[in-house]
Amino acid sequence: MRVTDKIMYDQMRFSVMANRDRLFAIQQRIASNRKLTSLSDDPRGSEKASRLKSTRSELDQFHRNIRAGKTSLELTGAALQGVEDLLVRAKEISVQFSSGEYSAGDRKLAAEEVAGIYRQVVSYANAKNGSDYLFSGFGSGTPAYSAAGVWQGDAGVRELRIGASERMAVNVTGASVFGSSDSAGLMKDLRDFQAALDAGDTAGISNAMTTMDSGLNAVLSGLADVGTRLKHVEVMDIAIGTMQTSIATELSGIEDLDIAEMASELAKQEAAYQAAVQVAGRVSSLSILNGSSK
């Protein structure tokens, strides 16, 4: 091979520049702390990262949905709990007064207490989450029951997405626990109970024992339902957390830099670059021009 000056200089330039290129690429990665600085660094990885990020974003959202759902369910549970306590008291009154041995004055006082219980039950049934009436179904802008105890809600079940194809119901409709009709249900039962106490209607008071029991049962089954759902949601939340962790790990594997590996890579490239520069210096000083006397 006939090696001319241009071949030598080109070779020097080529090797020095190629080393600089690699050095720069490593520097850029370290500076940005990212393995991928452009899509073409790892096309398959970029594609996968995009998918993972989309999934991660949806999982984060599921977690948010679950939090919102939990709030709604917990508030519902608290309201039902309140109603339960009131009904237990109402039941006591009905048992106490069914014996008929109380004075009209006592009955009057008891009737007033039941009236208070009724008002409180209506108020619990109109509990709100923010501006939403919890028990109104989809008509959550209006109270579930009017002051007169008339059902104003609907059977709408508010659901939230907690999985790509899984939803959870986050409300309990007033109709399912307190009754939906003006001619039957807990509200009417409480009013009837109060009227019976007022009138000294012993049969009516005895009947209240039964109606308060069934009211209590409806509330308790509502509570049990809420409890079950809360438990399920918590299990789901843990599962989502696990998926979030595994996605984060996978994403980090694609995108994040292994600093230790990069540092040693940098040292290696520096050495290669220095070698290229030194060789260039040596080779370019080799010439007949430096050897001849003229």
Place this chain on the structure above:
Amino acid sequence: MSGIYMAMEIARKAMFANQTAIQVTSHNIANVNTPGYSRQEAILTEAGAMSSSPGQLGMGSVVSGIRQQADLLTERQLVSENGSYASLDYTARAIAQVEGIFNDTTGTGLENRVSEFFNSWDDLSANPQGTAERQAVVSTAELLASEFRRIDSRLTTLKENTNKDIVSITGDVNRIAAQIASLNGAIKAALVQGQQPNDLLDQRGVLLKSLAEKIGYSSITDSLGQVDIYVGNGRTLVDGESAGSLVADASTPAPGSELVYDVKIRLPGQTGPVQVLDTITGSISSGELSSAVRFRDGYLTTVRDRVDQLAYAINTQVNALHSVGYGLPGGVPPTGVAFFTPLVPIDPLAPSKDAARNFQVDAGIVSDLRRVAAARVEGAETPPALPGDNRNALLMAGLRNVSVADLGDATIPDYIAGMVGRIGSETRGADLDLQHQKVVVNYLETRREEVSGVSLDEEMTNLIKFQRAFEASTKMVSLLDTLLDDVLNMKK
């Protein structure tokens, strides 16, 4: 006596021949860094002999010619491979710009905007009456819309820049073609006079190489040493001493609205308006010009189609679901409202055309948040929808997991991921092609250098060689001078 005079004559010729050789060496040294220069060599030959007794006597040396060291096969390969390199280089740089538009590694691109948009519907489903949640749906939708329009406008800018490139490359081609034609003339004139125009040939070689970088061509060298050049399916660009030219013609509007720069050719000597010229846009074989045209009409169009397809799918899917949903009470009309401004198909065969450019949240939604349709009226239910109904919002949030026929049955996030990955691997592919071609060109250039390149060490050695010969010849002259002195002093 005749011996001394003859010897003097031989010494004179030798001085002359070695001077010429030194001049050639000096020329070589001067051109050590000239691109495309081929090393030259003075051919020293014996000057013949004269008959004499007892035998023939040599008459010294002469320079019989100046020879160029060139490997024609390598030169030809180099021209065409270098042309391929230039076109791959153009393509790789152009595609890298597209990659930059879609670089999602910082997490602010389409994927992010689409996810945020769907997430906002989830948030709305948790509080369907919330003004803040409704506002968030509209805001994330506007961000998504502006991302689509940003991508479209950057692709448009790229296209415009490519058109500018096409104009500038055709200018380069024309300048080179004119120079080649004028060199053709000078080379012919030299050859007719029996001279070997080495340097002119080198200059033309460099121009032919530059031309191959700009545009693929075929060429024929005629008996007078002139190169004729043909481009775009055999149309003449250079005919002997006269050159034609290329015209980047923006006068033909496409059926849509954007101008299309067609490449046309004006043959040597051809006159008349641009309209009569032949169009060669589609038949340019290689070089930067063909890369620019193919990038503009091929790759850029493909990428734009993919983005439009996505914009179209999101627009139509969201609208289809939104228009059957119901807004909050008081929103007028309560249902049948488009969420994104419906696309008016420009071309019935390509309904997605310009979908990204025209991607907008409908003004009706922006002006009245109650129109955001979170609710539905299903089965036996009767309107109006109830304010706490979130069933349409749930379906909207779930749209991201629905396979879309317009996206080849992919879901929206999967399509985006696929698009991003594809652009990445296309960029990488173009880069690898370029790197491979660089190796090929480097190899050929080294091979050319081996034959035609100037080695300073070699030239210096030659210089010493010719210098010594010249010195010896001068010594010869002075020696012969003393001999003549001796002869003249004999008679004292």
